[in-house]
Amino acid sequence: MPWYAVSTKSRHEYKALTGLSQKNITTFLPEMEVWSKRKDRKKKICVPLFPGYLFVEASLDNETKLLILKTAGVVRILGKKL
Helix, strand or coil, X not given: CCXXXXXXXXXCHHHHHHHHHHCCCXXXXXXXXEEEECCCCEXXXXXXXXXXXXXXXXXXXXXHHHHHHCCCCEEEEEXXXX
16 A cells, blocks of 8 residues: 655644554654753653654545544645545
8 A cells, every 4th residue: 555645733743643543544653852952951852753744554545535634633645636
């Protein structure tokens, strides 16, 4: 099955990832570790490599496409015209 990029609302990558995983859709969200500067300390956190996007592996029939688009945080599926 092909992979598609899914655009999400700003800072809703993890919410969309959780929702799609609950619907048994294979997802991938690449992350990187960065240092976050707080007032009193520095902390290493994981942030999305591509903010606003995650990837799904699915055959995009109408039912699956609708299932993905109805997930909280998902805006649209990117790729060739569907």
